[in-house]
Amino acid sequence: MPHSSPRLILGCPLWAEPAWRGALYTHDADADQRLYEYSRVFAAVEGNTTFYALPSIDGARRWASLLPADFHFCAKLPREVSHGDRLDPEHPDLQRFFQCMAPLEQRLGPVWLQLPARFGPQQLAQLGLFLDALPSDYRYAVEVRHLDFFRKDDNERRLNRLLHERGIERVMFDSRGLFASSARDPATLDAQRRKPRLPVHAVALEQYPTVRFIAGLDNEQSLRWAEPWLGKCAQWLGEGRSPMLFVHTPDNRLAPELARLFHARLQQLVPDLPPMPAWPGEQQQQESPQQGGLF
Numbered sequence: 001m002p003h004s005s006p007r008l009i010l011g012c013p014l015w016a017e018p019a020w021r022g023a024l025y026t027h028d029a030d031a032d033q034r035l036y037e038y039s040r041v042f043a044a045v046e047g048n049t050t051f052y053a054l055p056s057i058d059g060a061r062r063w064a065s066l067l068p069a070d071f072h073f074c075a076k077l078p079r080e081v082s083h084g085d086r087l088d089p090e091h092p093d094l095q096r097f098f099q100c101m102a103p104l105e106q107r108l109g110p111v112w113l114q115l116p117a118r119f120g121p122q123q124l125a126q127l128g129l130f131l132d133a134l135p136s137d138y139r140y141a142v143e144v145r146h147l148d149f150f151r152k153d154d155n156e157r158r159l160n161r162l163l164h165e166r167g168i169e170r171v172m173f174d175s176r177g178l179f180a181s182s183a184r185d186p187a188t189l190d191a192q193r194r195k196p197r198l199p200v201h202a203v204a205l206e207q208y209p210t211v212r213f214i215a216g217l218d219n220e221q222s223l224r225w226a227e228p229w230l231g232k233c234a235q236w237l238g239e240g241r242s243p244m245l246f247v248h249t250p251d252n253r254l255a256p257e258l259a260r261l262f263h264a265r266l267q268q269l270v271p272d273l274p275p276m277p278a279w280p281g282e283q284q285q286q287e288s289p290q291q292g293g294l295f
Helices: 031-039 057-066 092-107 121-133 154-165 176-180 186-194 219-238 255-269 280-287
Strands: 009-012 044-047 072-075 111-114 140-143 172-174 210-214 244-248
Touching (some): 009 072, 009 255, 031 057, 072 092, 072 244, 121 140, 121 154, 176 186, 176 210, 244 255
Parallel strands (some): 009 044, 009 244, 172 210, 210 244
């Protein structure tokens, strides 16, 4: 698949968040309109829903009609595939995944394989065989959670080499900002209970180094934890890569604003970085100032 010009690719963990109405979305945006308006601001989204259930082919076709041609729908492979006893390239849910998502065409990907914490170095040969059997039409990224892949030793080098030889990114997962938060609200406590806490290694194997940045509810504090990624994104852009950064906050109400703050800070390091597009909901408020915001 040919590489486009380097650019920052920002995204959130979802697009259908009602709390974003009146800011990112217009007030009366329905589900389809939210996806349309989201994709005019952000260049990618985490397709977490496909981990649990697949859309219909008609649903994926409708998404495709709403998304720009250069959008990145980073769908996760179904958990029946990634979290089973073994990685099976003949798994019927894997076949169904690609059938259901085919209407997205070039908008699909990188497709994510999120492996469970029990998947360790002894299964690397199985991973290689599985990746080799995937359709070559799409790009892929792999997220690992076994601690033996984070020791900067031969096991980690073997993993990185296996992915690099196949042109596959390794997803970087950074939850330091979340676990540094002293907030005791239910959303933060729930996120701290559910999210993994792993060492952070900045690894750019291919054209699209991919970071999942998991923050707390204080965006200014979160920006301090994001500081290293500002430097990394500037470096990767300078190398001709297109870094992908997905911004999470505990209930994701603040994720778009944190992404916008990150973008503004990165512009200070990369002055020719294109501006973030205006938010449809904020534009609507400027045009109709009598309407109250919901954000």
